[in-house]
Amino acid sequence: MARPKILVVGAGFAGVGCVRRLERSLARDEADICLVTPFSYQLYLPLLPQVASGILTPQSIAVSLRRSSRYRTRIVPGGAVGVDTKAKVCVVRTITGEVVNEHYDHIVLAPGSITRTFDIPGLVDNARGMKTLAEAAYIRDHVIAQLDLADASHDHAERTSRLQFVVVGGGYAGTETAACLQRLTTAALQRYPRLDPKLIKWHLIDIAPHLMPELGENLGLTAQKILRDRGVDIALGVSVAKAAPEEVTFTDGRVVPTRTLIWTAGVAASPLIATLGAETVRGRLTVTPEMTLPGAEGVYALGDAAAVPDLAAGQEGAVCPPTAQHAMRQGTKVADNVIAAIRHQPLKPYRHKDLGLVVDLGGRDAVSKPLGIELRGLPAQAVARGYHWSALRTNVAKTRVLTNWLLNALAGDDFVRTGFQSRVPATMRDFEFTDSYMSPDELRDQVADAMPRA
Structure with missing residues (x-):
């Protein structure tokens, strides 16, 4: 029998966490794994303001997937622009502009969010x-x-x-x-x-x-x-x-x-979610506590794109906030559930109690609330940077970030422009490509044209 194909959409905290768990837990002959992402790196989003201010270099928070992968996962360089859950097809626009159909047996939707x-x-x-x-x-x-x-x-x-x-x-x-x-x-x-x-x-x-x-x-x-x-x-x-x-x-x-x-x-769920035609909560896919999409076989959704029930909140109707903390843990739980489905075992619900929040205001200024404990100043800064540092996925990334922090503390800021798009008045629409997704009619025609004809 052919191995089942697992298609993971998105290389954020949720998607990469899922892929890493799949690679570690599945035997090579149990499944094929594909990751759809326009960029072959995982971005540590919470540290973006420090890139904007020059405290960190861009590559220090962009962890290369090709460098850190175990070579089991096939990376599809492009963006998912539509999903047909009945035909079990994800339509991908590659970085060359070609539109291709990726068939799947199990799909994990972690496309993240866009600026609202x-x-x-x-x-x-x-x-x-x-x-x-x-x-x-x-x-x-x-x-x-x-x-x-x-x-x-x-x-x-x-x-x-x-x-x-x-x-x-x-x-x-x-x-x-x-x-x-x-x-x-x-x-x-x-x-x-x-x-x-x-x-x-x-x-x-x-x-x-x-x-x-x-x-x-x-x-x-x-x-x-x-x-x-x-x-x-x-x-x-x-x-x-x-x-x-x-x-x-x-x-x-x-x-x-x-x-x-x-x-x-604020943020809004990726426009990819709208192409499924499924029920949503404030734009996020309505999913079960196991993060499956009701009525769609082999479809899982998590992270910013899904309204995952927050069982630890103790409040009916509560959903997990779109934070990196939840996304990372949801990724591993979804991977476990995909593996359980392949092995015909019961799926388990996602449950995680929030560990707290950290806010780095630069220099010695910070406010943090780990495990409900309110901190200010240097203690809060130590917790904030310690949390971010520990959450970075590779030792190379940790070394780069720590080196950048030390260098900035000792030498101060530099005021160097790279000339990046210096002649182009780039705005949000030039970076997030929100107009590239398919309409229901375009998706239907794309899937139908690729189907074998009698």
Whole structure:
């Protein structure tokens, strides 16, 4: 009999965790494993703000799949753009632009998420996201470019707009991005003596009434105080009403002259999920506690793309938050369930109690809540960086990150632009490719054309 084919979609925490468990637990003759991913690396997303601020190099948080794999898994370089669960076909657009059908016996859907946007005039044309490695590298270049251009300009209005920066989103990504980049521009004053320190201003806004509410009121207020003491303007209950190339209008009526709008106001499940035509919860696939898709044989979903019941929460209807902590553990549990299905054994539900949250604000500033214990300052920083360091998957990655941290602490920041897309006004739509997915009709025609004819 032919070996069953396991197709894993996505190389994030969930997908890679699943593949590694499959490789270790399955005998070579039990199944074939394929991983569909547009990039042959796993990205450690929580450290993206430190890449944007130059504390870490991009390659230090991008773990090569080809370097670390056991050569059992076939990597399919491309993006999944549609799934037909009845025909058991995943449609993949390869990096060469070719559209191919990948048949499967078991499919693990871990395509992750995209930046959530709203119908705000000018937003998608003028905002930058913080969801991909390319976006983090671009934002670093862009911020340093604003310092250079402001330094070269003789026009006060232009200088003012180039030295004001707006970050939207008071969650972990937005808060850490604003904190790390604000430290970068503050350190830049020593290297740009012509710049007026009073002109450099960072704005952090969020429609929610509290900053990082998951941390609790006390730590949220501590983080606010740290940032406000640094000079960051924090506005809560406020969002963007309109975005233009050289200014942003807030919903409270304020108009901020700026050339930099960074949007981190939440995430939404990958558009791939919509191609299945299955039931969803706020865009995430509705799955069982075993992370199977009801009514679809051999289909599993997890991570940011699935509403996995949170059995440890003790609350009916609760689902696991889209965090790396859950994604990593869901990946191994799904792998165990796929193996159990192949071996005709019972599947087991996913259950994991949250271990806590960590927020690195740069330098010696941090707030953390491991196992419910509230920490601030250096103890919180030690826990935050210790957690991230231990979660990195390879010793090479751990060595690079630790070396970068030490070098930055000793030598400080550098203000070097790589010229990355320097002539292209790249925005969110240029990095996340949200328009590449198939419509139901396109998916049906693609699968039908590839079916054998009598």
